Amino acid sequence: MRSHRWFTPWLLLLPAVVWVLVFSIYPFVNTVILSFTNARPLRGGQFTGIENYVRLAQDPMLANALVTTFVYVIACVPLLTVVPLLLAMLVHKPVPGIGFFRTTAYFPVIASVVVVSLIWSWLFDSRGVVNQTLEFLHLVNAPIPFLVDRWLLLGTSILLTVWKGLGYYMVVYLAALGNVAPELHEAAAIDGAGAFRRFLHVTVPGVRGAMTLVAALVAVSAMRIFSELYVLTNGSGGPGGESMSIVMMVKQVGSGLNGQVGYASAVSVVLFLLTLLPLLLIGWLNNRDSGGTLGARA
């Protein structure tokens, strides 16, 4: 039934919409405009058409950044979609003291990513605790260069991101698990299904929506990865800039008193477009699996 005047929804929405327009949309539009210029801070710039994009297509720094970022996405999405679900199932059942466990599982999320990255670079340093433990246990003969070798650094950084994100997505799953009616589990158990089969046939379908949501959130977040890699490489981006993510490249290229703001903006636009890719993939997979109805619930 019509229970409000036509402008009521708009009034309620106005602050949020204005905020989003001013602080999210407008800066981005600005960035897109700048990507067609050769602007520098303090000096202004002129329109240069698609020159920045042409340059981008041949830039080895971008190629490196793309590889690093995509590896990040490919590693983080499965890990952060599945493990938090398991974690949620572990803390879902209200055994005594579960509050304590849930809270501590969420701690890594609370700390700022800069603080955690500092702790990590301390732990994984060649004279840090991890290496010393490995050597003590005679598993290795020399310290492993966790923070120097390209792939090891990437692995260490991914470990950091996963560790830090587990609690956050666990919470999303807890909410979803709360919706899986206990009666379904009981019915399946009566029918003779063991724990694993119940997981596959009752739990997973029930949290499917949440899994898609989590996968999408992780993908977007992984595309924008920055702080972990920045702190772990001490801002240097590794030899040849090979451990830089796309956002790191934007910062390196665009920062400073004579930074290339126009070029950096072009990279940002490319990042935005690329972020759509994993989302499309996830959407397609979801669509295919659930028999064709795309997010009909929303």
Add this chain to the structure above:
Amino acid sequence: MSATVRQRPWRSRRSFDMHRPTLAGLIIRYVLLVVVVLVSVGPFLWQLSTSLKDVTEDIYAFPPQLIPSQPTLEAYQSVTRFIPVYQYAFHSLLIALGSVASNAVLATLAGYAMGTMRFRGRMLVMALFLSTLLLPGEVTLTSQFLIVNSLGLANTLFGVYLPGVVGAVNVLLMMTACRAIPQDVLDAATIDGANTVQRIRHVVWPNVRGMVAVIAVFSFIGAWDDFLWPLIVLNDPAKYTLTVGMAFLKASPLGVDQREIAAGTIIALVPILVVFAALQRFFFRGVESGAVKG
């Protein structure tokens, strides 16, 4: 649990109650939980231990001493001597609380509109909010600074607070929560003569309190941990927030003391851990009250 008799948390193998695990299952569960705790908390404990070690103890020694041999608060003292920690924490607190308040109110209002009302352009607004999730926020910081600057708010705490007044994610979450309110309840209130404001106060608010707790926690954490944005906006060190103040500890030309850095990171962590531990019950309850409908 239907029995009025107090039940043990586990069942014997033969009794059938699938909501309680067997003793063996329970033990395995607890072991796993302890592992999770160690993994989650371990690095912080290590940092805490480093911060309590005194100058004569070699922090790189092996085997690593978790318990300092002569625990001292010296690192904390030097940090608090040279960084006005309480002042900075207060600034961070102001911004965080402000963010919680404005998000709780504005996101609920917007979420109510999106979740229960029909109006033209709803899909457009929805697309608007969703699209902001895609925008790479880190790269637009400079543009945001120019906006805040043109409002004359550069170098003020209010300028730091401003972009975070209401976030698109929070709106979407509140929308989901409002969706979950049965339409009949809302209709009943309308029939009784309630206008929009009254409906929100008396029907919607009590029902979405759980989700509000969730966005309150998210807003608080987001504001407290924010580093890059306050760093850009604030020039005057007297106004810094805690995360930015901690940056003073790194790279000084006189050398880096890992103990002080460790103490600094612990100081930045403790308030927020305490706040979260105090609120966690509301947070998890809000989460589990079916906040995200399948």
Add this chain to the structure above:
Amino acid sequence: MPGTTVHSRRALLGALAATPLVAGLSACGLSPQAPPSQAPIETPSVLSGEITFQTWSLKNEKFTPYFEKLVTDFTTQHAGTKINWIDQPGDGYEEKVLQQAQSNTLPDVINIPPGYGMQLAEVNKLVDLKAAAPDSIASYTEGGIKAYTYAGMDGAYGYPWYLGTDLNWWNTKAFSDYGLDASKLPTNFDEFFAAAATMAEKSGGKMPLISSLPGLGDFAAAGVKLFDGTKFTFNTPEAAAVLQKYAELYKQKALPPEVLQNNYTGNAQMFQQGKVAWTTATPSFPGDLQKNAPTLVSVTKATPRFGIQPMFVQGISVSADSKAPALALAFAQYVTSNASQVEFVKLAQGFFPGTVEANNNPSSFTSAISDPLTAEAVALAATAITKAELITPNEFSDEMSTYTAQQIALAVRGDLAPAEALDRAVKHCNDNLNR
């Protein structure tokens, strides 16, 4: 209802959309800043007003009392003036200065290195001190003033405040442990490389000698011209040969893997951790050693750098947008006056003042040094600094430095031919020069 509302809503949205785009074009930096005029600044007999004084990473136990006293003394002498002293953390200073410049809130008196000064001067954000106060220039060292004089511009944009140079520091115990003579420390690059190779071999790679990547200083020492006035030119065969040598030494484990990260203070940190046997650092290094690695103090020795002795300069500049230019200029001169600089350098042991008078009487500030190792190092540095040069061209920005280091790291690791690494670096730097 619906008919009219559609029109008005559309119009509203349309108007909303247009204005930001227009505002954006001017607000987002597509139009340059307007230049103020440069003329001598008259100093009135009575100073008044309020200014901000900004230093870089100098607010700590050691220096805070000094700065507070400096400000109090000045404001007592000149009643009616107010000075706000602020200090910024070490990291991210360039960004901070940029934001201040963009929002027209650059502090009136500001401590910046010559490179930043050049960028700001080119967009007329700094006062030309030569034009504003021609008589003041003579009291500063020539090298110091030269550091703040930029190509294509006549004036001087900063008063030199403190100068530094660094020295080689050696872990003599590592030398004797691995079959090298600790009394015959290397005095040139060839001896250095030979020692590095021997130490790597004898220690099985556990004690690398070299702790930093080669940089512009090493190329300059090999006789390579870095910048010819309009573009960078360090991609020569001589430079490639230097890189090649380092690559070979890396393979022999004479450099630890951490050097590839190009951490500015990493070499000194590794030395203190006992990971490497050599580092470069200013004469104030023994102070750090005592705090972080007391066991190393007795086995550490300093020698002058081989090749070209580098000079680091930090200066004080005056913002062209200052609302109290006379006060700002007077305070800038006060901060860099001989007396102030001598007091400062007594605290910043191992650094040198920027005034001619103080450098002619080194004992005026070195007498305050009590630690023998530091005193010895300062004496070495005092002789060395007379021959020191500004190696890095002002046009070489921090970003260019990061990029170049990335390519050099690749070459040292053996993944890129040295000549190509240098070509890439030079091309990138030239592409990023301000036209």
